[in-house]
Amino acid sequence: MAGIRIEGLSKDFGGPAVVSDVDLSIASGDFVVILGPSGCGKSTLLRMIAGLEEQGAGKIEIDGEPMEGVPPGRRGCAMVFQNYALYPHMSVAGNIGYALKVAGVPRAEREARVREVAAMLELEPLLERRPHQLSGGQRQRVAMGRAMVRRPRVFLFDEPLSNLDARLRLQMRLEIKRLHRALGATSIFVTHDQLEAMTMADRLVVMEGGRIRQVGAPGEVWRRPASRFVAGFVGTPPMIFFPARIDREGRARAAGGWEPCPGARWRLPEGAALELGVRPQDIAADPSSPGPRFAPDLAEDMGAELHIHARAPGGEAVTLIRRAGEAAPSAPFAVRIPAAHVHAFRAEDGARAEPEPVATESETQWRETRSSST
Amino acid sequence: MTVERGSPAFRIAVHGAMILLSLLAIFPLWWMIATSLRPEGEVFSTALFPASPTLENYRAALEALPMPRILWNTFAMAALTAAAQAASGLLAAYALVFWRFRGARTAQVLIALSWLVPFQVVMIPNYVLATRLGMLDSLAGLVIPNAAAAFAVLLMINALRSFPKEIVEAARMDGAGSLRILVEVIVPNLRAPLASLGVLAFISAWNEYFWPLLLIRRMEASVVQIGLQFFMTQEGNDWGPLMAAATMASLPILALYLVLHRQVIDSFMRSGIR
Numbered sequence: 222m223a224g225i226r227i228e229g230l231s232k233d234f235g236g237p238a239v240v241s242d243v244d245l246s247i248a249s250g251d252f253v254v255i256l257g258p259s260g261c262g263k264s265t266l267l268r269m270i271a272g273l274e275e276q277g278a279g280k281i282e283i284d285g286e287p288m289e290g291v292p293p294g295r296r297g298c299a300m301v302f303q304n305y306a307l308y309p310h311m312s313v314a315g316n317i318g319y320a321l322k323v324a325g326v327p328r329a330e331r332e333a334r335v336r337e338v339a340a341m342l343e344l345e346p347l348l349e350r351r352p353h354q355l356s357g358g359q360r361q362r363v364a365m366g367r368a369m370v371r372r373p374r375v376f377l378f379d380e381p382l383s384n385l386d387a388r389l390r391l392q393m394r395l396e397i398k399r400l401h402r403a404l405g406a407t408s409i410f411v412t413h414d415q416l417e418a419m420t421m422a423d424r425l426v427v428m429e430g431g432r433i434r435q436v437g438a439p440g441e442v443w444r445r446p447a448s449r450f451v452a453g454f455v456g457t458p459p460m461i462f463f464p465a466r467i468d469r470e471g472r473a474r475a476a477g478g479w480e481p482c483p484g485a486r487w488r489l490p491e492g493a494a495l496e497l498g499v500r501p502q503d504i505a506a507d508p509s510s511p512g513p514r515f516a517p518d519l520a521e522d523m524g525a526e527l528h529i530h531a532r533a534p535g536g537e538a539v540t541l542i543r544r545a546g547e548a549a550p551s552a553p554f555a556v557r558i559p560a561a562h563v564h565a566f567r568a569e570d571g572a573r574a575e576p577e578p579v580a581t582e583s584e585t586q587w588r589e590t591r592s593s594s595t
Numbered sequence: 596m597t598v599e600r601g602s603p604a605f606r607i608a609v610h611g612a613m614i615l616l617s618l619l620a621i622f623p624l625w626w627m628i629a630t631s632l633r634p635e636g637e638v639f640s641t642a643l644f645p646a647s648p649t650l651e652n653y654r655a656a657l658e659a660l661p662m663p664r665i666l667w668n669t670f671a672m673a674a675l676t677a678a679a680q681a682a683s684g685l686l687a688a689y690a691l692v693f694w695r696f697r698g699a700r701t702a703q704v705l706i707a708l709s710w711l712v713p714f715q716v717v718m719i720p721n722y723v724l725a726t727r728l729g730m731l732d733s734l735a736g737l738v739i740p741n742a743a744a745a746f747a748v749l750l751m752i753n754a755l756r757s758f759p760k761e762i763v764e765a766a767r768m769d770g771a772g773s774l775r776i777l778v779e780v781i782v783p784n785l786r787a788p789l790a791s792l793g794v795l796a797f798i799s800a801w802n803e804y805f806w807p808l809l810l811i812r813r814m815e816a817s818v819v820q821i822g823l824q825f826f827m828t829q830e831g832n833d834w835g836p837l838m839a840a841a842t843m844a845s846l847p848i849l850a851l852y853l854v855l856h857r858q859v860i861d862s863f864m865r866s867g868i869r
Binding site: 300306324 | 759761762764765766767768769770771775780783784
């Protein structure tokens, strides 16, 4: 088990930086998921930790040892690749045991360790098969076994589930988590699938454009996204946004002057541009809201819940989530963001802008009297 | 009238053209074998089949030349050349494809360019060098100057480019060094391209004429293509024994090709070279 410390890590391939100025420390035994859209630098970051990519500027330490110039095989890291990368000409046993063979482990011990790992992964009946005789899920397990047999300090996963079908993906997700619990080794898991990220991570790292945008527990990232990007990227169906401007009283007003989140105030200069966000779970249909009318367009029945997609004449779109059995709007409806569920981001840099603490009833009245008197 | 693809008329036309081309390709071979079986008086006959076939020409050829000896020389030379080219091509291509280093691109371009340099340009310098190194009249002199070939490097570069990089990376993660990865991970998965390179290099070395002609003085050290020359004299050519010797010279190549032709053609189709 090992902790990892990354400081000021940057990397480019002769063009713009692919990874820039990344700081990250990972506690021993943590399961960290790096989440980001394709091209955000997450795989490059992982490959630099593995030693497959030369590190640019900055530092990588595993267990306090600097890794600069240490070849991949000597870092104590094992990697599971997206397309498994099994050796096609070797049997399952050969694949799993290859690292031990390279390390010069005597045959008897090698075979015992391969069998031990195969037993954990239920691969024993397949040990003599070749990779091309295995199903996708079995290949994935062999790739896991190949990583486990070395008893590495760190497990690195490079989108290992993306070639599997949905059901297998779920199964492997659970299996990887169980293995992590059993082995307790530090793990870094790279994915672009946010469901995978949310469900597997102890700590979630969201990357975009080569930079880390937020680090935190998955629930924390979901509940308090630090930026417009994170808010839009994490969550399915995605967060709904309304562009707005701050008026004289600190209220956010959308185009046409309506107030998507009545009651919330921001301590921002008048005219400041914001984006107000709300999760589809949290948005309220409110007949009294003066905002645009959204006409239900499509309803997706997910079984336990219903996703209602609706559009306004101006082109704005919202998605509502209703539990099965709850009344779903069938006629055009207006919406409101409950003040407790609003996420606001400054338009200029996407940074989170918290509203002032929710005003009490009397305060609201005071403000209203004040504004009507002026 | 347009002829549709896949219609019977189109298929007949295509097959007709193929048959014609095959006949055109096979005819010289057939003529060589037919002539080798004709008695001396019949050598210039234009009949497709020898009227009274005889092995007399083969006896004459075997008497005039140490045929087994020079066939063995040729075989050794071709096999060693092919093995050397496969090994050097593989090593060079491995470095060029999997290692990032300054000048890799330039090196590759230079290798490709060297493929375009005609033999006549390097023949004299090579000859001088071989003489000084004492390789005149020797097997080493035949093999070493041809031990590395641009064609082999380019063919291997092509094969390695389509080799999954992740497998190499997996082996690096498993702690294997470069040479070990090449020998234990890459080569076992590269049988088809290596076999076709081997066959091509073998055939082209077998058919080599100019270089042995320059280098070899003694008939015992000679190769079969030079041996054939023995029957071409200033007083005229001894066609019967010449064709008999030529047939014997081509038989090993034909046999090799018959066994491995699928691999060779496959590799051409995939590599797109030539």
